[in-house]
Amino acid sequence: MGARDVIVFFSLSLSLSLSLFGCGERERAETPLPNLKSVAASPQPAYGDTVVEGSIGEATNLIPMLASDSASHGIAGLIINGLLKYDKDVRLVGDLAESWEVSQGGLQITFKLRRNVRWHDGHRFTAHDVLFGFQTIINPNTPTAYAEDFRQVKKAEVIDDYTFRVTYEKPFAPALSSWGSLVVLPKHLLEGKDITKSELARKPVGTGPYRFKEWISRDRVILEANPDYFEGRPYVDRYVVRVIPDLATMFLELKAGGLDLMGLTPIQYKRQTDDPFFRKRFTKYRYLANAYTYLGYNLLEPKFQDKRVRQALSYAIDKDEIIKVVLLGLGAPATGPYKPTLWFYNPDVKKYPHDPAKALALLKEAGWEDRDGDGVLDKDGQPFEFTVITNEGNALRHRTAVIIQERLKKIGVRMKIRVIEWSAFINEFIDKKNFEATILGWTTGFEPDQYDIWHSSKTGKKELNFISYKNPEVDELLEAGRRTFEQEKRTAIYGRFQAILAEEQPYTFLYVPEALPIVNARIHGIEPSPLGISYNFNRWYVPRELQRYGQVALVP
Amino acid sequence: MTSYLIRRVLTLIPLFFGITLISFLVIHLAPGSPIDVLADLNPKMTAEAKQRLITYYRLDKPLHERYWQWLRRFLALDFGVSFSADRRPVMDKIKETLPITITINVLSLLLILLVAVPIGAYSASHPYSTFDKFLTVFVYVGFAIPTFWLALLALIFFSVQLEWLPISGLRSLDYANLSLVGKLWDFVSHLILPVLLSAFSGLAGLSRYMRGSMLEVMRQDYITAARSKGLSEAEVIYKHALRNALLPVVTILGLSVPSLIGGSVIFEQIFGIPGMGRLFFTGVMSRDYPLVMGILTIGAFLTLLGNLVADVSYAVVDPRIRRGGG
Numbered sequence: 044m045g046a047r048d049v050i051v052f053f054s055l056s057l058s059l060s061l062s063l064f065g066c067g068e069r070e071r072a073e074t075p076l077p078n079l080k081s082v083a084a085s086p087q088p089a090y091g092d093t094v095v096e097g098s099i100g101e102a103t104n105l106i107p108m109l110a111s112d113s114a115s116h117g118i119a120g121l122i123i124n125g126l127l128k129y130d131k132d133v134r135l136v137g138d139l140a141e142s143w144e145v146s147q148g149g150l151q152i153t154f155k156l157r158r159n160v161r162w163h164d165g166h167r168f169t170a171h172d173v174l175f176g177f178q179t180i181i182n183p184n185t186p187t188a189y190a191e192d193f194r195q196v197k198k199a200e201v202i203d204d205y206t207f208r209v210t211y212e213k214p215f216a217p218a219l220s221s222w223g224s225l226v227v228l229p230k231h232l233l234e235g236k237d238i239t240k241s242e243l244a245r246k247p248v249g250t251g252p253y254r255f256k257e258w259i260s261r262d263r264v265i266l267e268a269n270p271d272y273f274e275g276r277p278y279v280d281r282y283v284v285r286v287i288p289d290l291a292t293m294f295l296e297l298k299a300g301g302l303d304l305m306g307l308t309p310i311q312y313k314r315q316t317d318d319p320f321f322r323k324r325f326t327k328y329r330y331l332a333n334a335y336t337y338l339g340y341n342l343l344e345p346k347f348q349d350k351r352v353r354q355a356l357s358y359a360i361d362k363d364e365i366i367k368v369v370l371l372g373l374g375a376p377a378t379g380p381y382k383p384t385l386w387f388y389n390p391d392v393k394k395y396p397h398d399p400a401k402a403l404a405l406l407k408e409a410g411w412e413d414r415d416g417d418g419v420l421d422k423d424g425q426p427f428e429f430t431v432i433t434n435e436g437n438a439l440r441h442r443t444a445v446i447i448q449e450r451l452k453k454i455g456v457r458m459k460i461r462v463i464e465w466s467a468f469i470n471e472f473i474d475k476k477n478f479e480a481t482i483l484g485w486t487t488g489f490e491p492d493q494y495d496i497w498h499s500s501k502t503g504k505k506e507l508n509f510i511s512y513k514n515p516e517v518d519e520l521l522e523a524g525r526r527t528f529e530q531e532k533r534t535a536i537y538g539r540f541q542a543i544l545a546e547e548q549p550y551t552f553l554y555v556p557e558a559l560p561i562v563n564a565r566i567h568g569i570e571p572s573p574l575g576i577s578y579n580f581n582r583w584y585v586p587r588e589l590q591r592y593g594q595v596a597l598v599p
Numbered sequence: 600m601t602s603y604l605i606r607r608v609l610t611l612i613p614l615f616f617g618i619t620l621i622s623f624l625v626i627h628l629a630p631g632s633p634i635d636v637l638a639d640l641n642p643k644m645t646a647e648a649k650q651r652l653i654t655y656y657r658l659d660k661p662l663h664e665r666y667w668q669w670l671r672r673f674l675a676l677d678f679g680v681s682f683s684a685d686r687r688p689v690m691d692k693i694k695e696t697l698p699i700t701i702t703i704n705v706l707s708l709l710l711i712l713l714v715a716v717p718i719g720a721y722s723a724s725h726p727y728s729t730f731d732k733f734l735t736v737f738v739y740v741g742f743a744i745p746t747f748w749l750a751l752l753a754l755i756f757f758s759v760q761l762e763w764l765p766i767s768g769l770r771s772l773d774y775a776n777l778s779l780v781g782k783l784w785d786f787v788s789h790l791i792l793p794v795l796l797s798a799f800s801g802l803a804g805l806s807r808y809m810r811g812s813m814l815e816v817m818r819q820d821y822i823t824a825a826r827s828k829g830l831s832e833a834e835v836i837y838k839h840a841l842r843n844a845l846l847p848v849v850t851i852l853g854l855s856v857p858s859l860i861g862g863s864v865i866f867e868q869i870f871g872i873p874g875m876g877r878l879f880f881t882g883v884m885s886r887d888y889p890l891v892m893g894i895l896t897i898g899a900f901l902t903l904l905g906n907l908v909a910d911v912s913y914a915v916v917d918p919r920i921r922r923g924g925g
Contacts, residue, residue, distance in 0.1 A: 095772065103684035109682045186655050186686075190648055239686050260695050261873030262768055287767050287871040291751055296766045299759050466631025466886075505649075592772070 054324060086567045090268075092585040093281040093592035094566060097293040097305040101261055101286045105247040106238065107227045108180050108187045116224075118264055118284060120582060122163075123249035125223035126154050126173065131572040131579075133385060134530075135219055139227060139250065140207075145528050146395050149214030154222070156205040158313075160273050162229050163254045170207040174199055176210075176228035179238055192221035212246035214526045216533065217492040252277045252581035253285040261286055278568070281592070297325075303563040309371040312559040325561050328571055329495040330386060333543030334485040335377040336443060337550035338431065341512045344479050346427065353548040354395070357406035359454045360447050362396035366554050369442045374558060377552035379541040380485065380493055384573045386530065389538040392554065399454050406454070415454050420455040428457035429479040432469045440482045443553060447482075474505045482553075489574070491537040494521045497544075512549040565589035603914055611903050618899040619673070619892070623666050626883075626891050633682040633886045634660055638831025638887045654680060669892060681884035683885060689893035692878060697860060699769065700867075703793055704859040708852070709800040711805050716841075716848070718802070723844075724836050725815060734806070742803035750796050757792065765789050767871030793870045795865060808851060813844040839851035850909065860901060 047171070095575035102115040107123060110116060113209040116166075122541050128138040134235060137143065140154040152369070160168040177199045180190050195218060198210040209219060231249050233241055247255050250276065266282045285302065287293040294301045294311055307316065307327070316327060340347035347353060362376040383390045406412075411427055433440045444460045451458045458480075463472060472478045485496070493500050498521050499513035520540045528535050544550075551573040562569060567581040585591070634652050639676055645760045653659050657668070672679055678689035718738065722731040732904045765771060769789050814823065817840055864876040875894065882890040 093772075104686070109686075112684070115684065183651055184655075186652055190654075244685055245687075259770075260692075261877065262770070262871075283772065285768065285871075286873075288868045288877065289767075289871065290867050292754065292767050292871060295751075295754050295759055299762065299766055301766060301772075464630070466629070470630055592759065 086586045088584040089587040094591040095283045097302045104244045121253040122251045159569045169204040172202040173207045175230035191395040213482045220490045277581035307559040309373045329557045331382045334486045336553045338549045349409045351405045351409040355402040357395035357551040358398045358402035373556045373557040382555045387537045388543040430459040431480040432461045433482040622895040679889040696875045696878045699823045706794045707798040715806035718806040722810040723813030738803040816844040851902045
């Protein structure tokens, strides 16, 4: 159900199914690595072979602007390029754009496009394709969830075949990252047609490192290398995504050799793959995922309006314990709304180590004391109790709630837990602000803008600042962050923003889980980064002597 | 006979539309809407963007209007377009998933029949014998074991340890390069475990029914007559008793026709089979109204058809029904 809680969708990400992972280190095997990996000492990149990945969900639509699921974006990301992309260090670099220039105080962005890029059907790629994609995404008849960033554009124009310029109403820094893979469309195939009925949804034509080959519904999607790719022919000849809806089956399939790549659960990572068999045949990776889980307080509730109360609850909760129990240690404590390792993450904010004494002192300051000796704190004759709600189908959150319940009980705060089916949870409780506290998660991206979650103008019904957090300084910072393009200035702005959130604790930020991909050891060239591992898929390779699937498999 | 048939068909028509109406109301009563899946907690999704989608899917129209619209399209045999992002016709999706589900369910039903009838017959002819008791325990164990657990054990044993059978899906990766026989075996080997396991869990019902029906028949006078004629016990049981005991079982089979298209979410999930069960399940979870309505309508149609066939065949056999029916 995790994918349903998705927020801050990141438009440039490559294979989302994998790139939900951030930076981390390669798992070190304790024993010397025999056969497969010994070749790794002097591996020679070679063309050929197939990489088979397992996916729980099936892609729905391979035109990125029409899809909102990670499976679709993961596959489309290999077929379709954007104007810009993130490099290994999460800096924006050109993709289809060779260079770009921000002018007129951030109002205008001019993209210089690569020449000699061809669509997979041989047609030349030009600025007209970008303009066409832009016009399509802002067309009210296009059922897309991503139009908003593009609606800020006042004017979009083709200067010449290889120059594209957009002018904004006001400077909008997140705009740059929006010019990713969502917006470039092959005009020659779509002009004058209804995009929702286009066959490109199931047979996409892009400019990317892989070409679409075949899609067997509910079973698999097959891509093959594009020999004419502008960054050079990818090493791996064929990429297959198999839909296996059950994680246990997927794991067996991996074990039996039917899959080269999947994401593990913490249990699978810690207990089921920690043996010589797996160490010999697979490489495990662990990264901080682009997500965090939090305990959010409804600030319309009088008892949560006092900052000291929220701070006290944060001190009372033992984040390390939650990570140890719920994630088997495969995660990191969250200190704010960004994951560590990204350039805008501020490590020097106020932290809340487990400290029940401090929690009690703060609560006492705020007037909460156990006056009647029943073991529960009270104030004005009212006991300190509240209900936390969370959605059904997320065992991690439920377990987190139980651990928090136990910790709070120890300082005399009574917390009840209510688990509600997702649709009802959102419609009846979150959207209507009909809750006291909630355990939820956000998926984050590589762009620090979080205007929609924290700005005071976003506290309306069905908006995302559903805890009703209002802070004028935060408002200002969020606005400034949107106006500023320079990375140093933005780092300062969002650093301050994180410091305020850490001080005020509108959420108790709980943990950032780790993503745990496992990859067959014959595959080389993986360079973990905060983006995940799949961002450089076209540079992955299998040394000749380790190749498993022959060339013959490529013949239809 | 003809007038009976016409009467029956005529009464089925309002029933059918009643079912579609109730189905339509019920799925719209479930909390949430298709927009939730697209938009929930997505900050790029503003209120107006949501509104545009709502208009796009016509969710702003009153319910009766939408039902009427659905009905009009349905009368032209058009189930509409799925709400999921692929926006494919519902009919295409059903056509893709239906054959495999029917194949698996028919195979497993045949297997159940093949095993349950002898088990039931044997149990009835040797009631309370050790073997009868063993069989009873056996079929109930099959009934009671959580199938997902058993399926995983079977996968670990047959597919991972012994490497005899493939694990999931319907085709191997190198399917396209196989010979015709190879392709056939590839397909069959993918079906073995799903069919075996779903049959195993379905054994209990039918074999118990068979046993009961058989015991009933064994008490009849004509069995005593057959015995007194001096026929061998085997002849009595397999020639006289079994045939008559099979009749009610066949009726049960007839009634299970609609479930043939239902598919099992659990099996399809575990074995990664692209069938109707999963299609329906994901349709419901994402509130894909046209898809859910399409599947329910076909299900309703087949159920009614099954009933009709059962009724008509009774009428053929028993004149009292067709005369007294009105």
